[in-house]
């Protein structure tokens with residue numbers, strides 16, 4: 001068995017209008033890694049993530065999850081392994097109640113009755129949203145929606161959690177909640193973010209995408225020390241590394 005849980009090889013994606021969004025991207029991620037994919041707007045982050053569970057089909061190149069190459073035939077298996085949280089929770093929540101939304105995945109896996117209830121309760125508890133079970137998702141706040149969207153994915157017990165901008169649009173309290181939730185998820189995590197302090201806090205490894213290509217792939221602490229690289233890719237240092245008052249450097253990624 002391959003020790004790489006996610007293997008992306010020479011991935012290219014060209015949208016139907018001719019936009020080349022991903023250019024020859026290759027990387028491997030191993031079990032239990034936390035990897036951030038960062039880059040300016042339009043760098044190709046969402047396009048790349050959406051290939052990892054087959055939401056988008058590669059123009060060329062391969063994706064392998066564990067020992068399984070991604071193809072139309074293997075898609076159901078891949079989607080059981082790779083849980084994808086979209087940037088906009090409204091793309092993920094469509095049932096009349098939060099409970100139904102979180103139960104949707106387990107029911108689709110063929111689980112029944114108490115087993116489904118157990119999964120839903122556990123997933124909602126993990127995200128601190130047990131009290132929201134009977135609410136319609138459209139009554140929730142942004143942060144609540146985001147947590148419930150994550151619960152819909154956790155209920156599938158994925159080995160790999162993929163999140164597109166998990167803290168965008170959240171207030172600082174909701175952001176902290178999502179961050180502690182992510183820290184507690186000990187399987188493989190891959191997420192995109194403009195929240196570079198969160199990246200520094202949670203991810204040991206960072207991949208920088210710039211105009212659809214990988215510009216850097218390495219330890220987060222090192223990447224954020226490279227001022228030229230950050231400037232070229234239109235990125236700024238996390239506040240924690242800018243010496244701003246009120247931002248302590250309490251990160252895992254830079255600890256010796």
Ligand SMILES: Nc1ncnc2c1ncn2[C@@H]1O[C@H](COP(=O)(O)OP(=O)(O)O)[C@@H](O)[C@H]1O
Nearest residue numbers: 015017019021040041042043044045046047048
């Ligand atoms: N459906 C689409 N059709 C055509 N171009 C698209 C589409 N979606 C995204 N793009 C383009 O692909 C590039 C990468 O977009 P995206 O992956 O959303 O970047 P990011 O998530 O890093 O902001 C951008 O130039 C964007 O305009």
Ligand SMILES: [Mg+2]
Nearest residue numbers: 045046047164
């Ligand atoms: Mg995006």
